[in-house]
């Protein structure tokens with residue numbers, strides 16, 4: 309709270325929409341499963357009640373909403389996770405996306421979206437089940453039959469871009485452009501700015517994507533102010549969405565760039581991080597590091613209060629309201 313009071317409180321708008329949150333009940337875990345590692349902390353569930361509490365703790369005095377989807381791991385029960393998310397999200401504070409697997413039956417997906425009022429899709433590369441996950445392509449994750457539903461109903465597609473070169477990968481870029489153009493009524497959100505967590509991955513790589521009216525960028529887990537500054541300077545502001553990747557966002561740690569790569573540094577050992585086994589540092593949550601970085605980028609570019617309020621709330625709410633009007637989700 310000291311950090312919040314000293315560095316965040318006078319910057320943070322009154323209304324916050326977190327566009328990138330995973331919620332899942334324990335029932336989706338096989339009994340012998342070791343749990344999901346959120347920044348090195350094994351958890352077997354992250355319920356909507358826990359999310360509600362975390363939002364209140366992270367952002368005291370703010371009005372918070374969130375776009376929620378399940379945790380997309382191949383071995384977990386995505387059907388039960390989707391049902392949980394649809395049931396718990398009220399379309400007032402919490403808004404559901406549906407985990408989709410490429411082999412899902414399109415008619416069943418369409419029925420499910422309309423019946424349970426999902427605002428869109430959350431595909432994931434692990435659902436493609438290639439021997440080498442780095443070989444998965446955007447087209448593998450998003451078959452045409454499913455994209456056609458997103459197009460017809462104007463849905464949101466939350467895309468965690470595959471491949472080693474991430475945002476900078478020419479194949480990724482070409483396939484995202486192709487999907488955005490062929491399915492113009494779908495909105496593709498590039499999660500974590502296409503996973504460009506280090507500067508070299510974004511500089512020079514927004515040229516083909518920025519002009520697309522239906523490609524948006526969420527900034528979840530971006531702790532790097534230079535990357536954010538580059539995004540804010542090169543993309544129309546209404547396509548930028550605040551997000552955190554809770555429950556990972558609340559774990560202590562920071563993502564850092566080293567020699568044109570990135571890693572996380574965390575107090576607890578985590579397969580994605582270098583961990584502080586010497587106990588040298590006192591950490592805060594990834595989300596507070598993200599807020600610091602957003603603030604620094606905003607201030608360096610001299611961006612307005614309106615820009616900040618739009619990124620934290622209005623840009624995402626506009627998308628949600630458009631979809632809800634089409635699928636009757638707000639009723």
Ligand SMILES: [Zn+2]
Pocket residue numbers: 328330553
């Ligand atoms: Zn995520």
